[in-house]
Amino acid sequence: xxxxxxxxxxxxxxxxxxxxxxxQQAWQVPAGxxxxxxxxxxxxxxxxxxxxxxxxxxxxxxxAVVTVAVALGGVLLGVLWWWLAPHVPxxxxxxxxxxxxxxxxxxGEQAIGVDGTxxxxxxxxxVVSALVVFLARRRGGVPLVVALGVGGLLGSWLAxxxxxxxxxxxxxxxxxxxxxxxxxxxxxxxxxxxxxLLAWSLAALLVHLGLTALxxxxxxxxxxxxxxxxx
Numbered sequence: 001x002x003x004x005x006x007x008x009x010x011x012x013x014x015x016x017x018x019x020x021x022x023x024q025q026a027w028q029v030p031a032g033x034x035x036x037x038x039x040x041x042x043x044x045x046x047x048x049x050x051x052x053x054x055x056x057x058x059x060x061x062x063x064a065v066v067t068v069a070v071a072l073g074g075v076l077l078g079v080l081w082w083w084l085a086p087h088v089p090x091x092x093x094x095x096x097x098x099x100x101x102x103x104x105x106x107x108g109e110q111a112i113g114v115d116g117t118x119x120x121x122x123x124x125x126x127v128v129s130a131l132v133v134f135l136a137r138r139r140g141g142v143p144l145v146v147a148l149g150v151g152g153l154l155g156s157w158l159a160x161x162x163x164x165x166x167x168x169x170x171x172x173x174x175x176x177x178x179x180x181x182x183x184x185x186x187x188x189x190x191x192x193x194x195x196x197l198l199a200w201s202l203a204a205l206l207v208h209l210g211l212t213a214l215x216x217x218x219x220x221x222x223x224x225x226x227x228x229x230x231x
Contacts, residue, residue: 092176126203
C-alpha cells in the first residue's frame with residue numbers, strides 16, 4: 001500500500017490556488033475607498049507642500065511682488081528725505097579771480113542731520129513694511145524674508161538717488177556764481193554715511209522675524225506613527 005500523494009507544504013495545489021482569492025498587494029486601496037494616511041516625508045510628494053504651505057512657486061511669486069512693492073516705497077522715502085533733511089548753508093567768494101565755496105556755518109551739524117534724517121526715515125519704513133507683509137501673509141517663509149531684505153536695499157538706493165536729484169544743484173561753483181558773491185545758498189543733498197542704506201533692510205528683517213516668532217502660526221505636533229504620544 002502506498003501513501004497518498006500530497007503537495008509539499010510550500011506549494012499549494014492547483015485547486016486550492018483557484019479557490020483562494022488573489023493576494024492583495026501592499027499598495028492596493030482598501031475596499032472602503034480610503035487609503036492609508038501618508039507619512040510625514042510624503043507630505044510634499046510631487047513638489048507641493050499640501051497643507052504645510054502654498055508651495056514654493058507661489059511663495060516665490062509672492063516674494064517677487066513684495067520686492068517690487070517695497071522697492072517702490074523708496075520713492076516716498078526719497079521725497080520725505082528731501083523735504084525733511086536740514087539744509088547745509090554755503091557761501092561763495094572770489095579769491096585771486098577764482099570762485100571758492102565755504103561753509104557758512106563751520107560749526108554747524110546740518111550734514112550729520114542729513115544722514116540722521118535718512119537713517120531714521122529708513123528705519124521707520126523698515127518697520128512699516130515688515131508689519132504690512134506680516135499682516136498680509138502670517139506664515140512667513142524664507143522667500144518673504146529675502147524679499148524684504150532685497151526690497152529694502154533697492155528702496156534705500158532709489159530714495160538716495162531721488163533725494164539727490166530733487167535737492168539743490170550738484171555744481172556748487174555754478175550755483176555760487178548764480179546767486180552772487182557772499183550770498184548763502186544750500187549745498188547739494190548728500191548722504192555721507194553709506195551704511196544708512198542698510199537701515200531699511202535690517203529693520204524690516206528684525207521686525208518681521210520678531211513678529212513671526214511671537215504671533216506667527218505654530219506647526220502642529222506630528223503624531224508618532226506607532227501611536228505613542230510625543231513628549
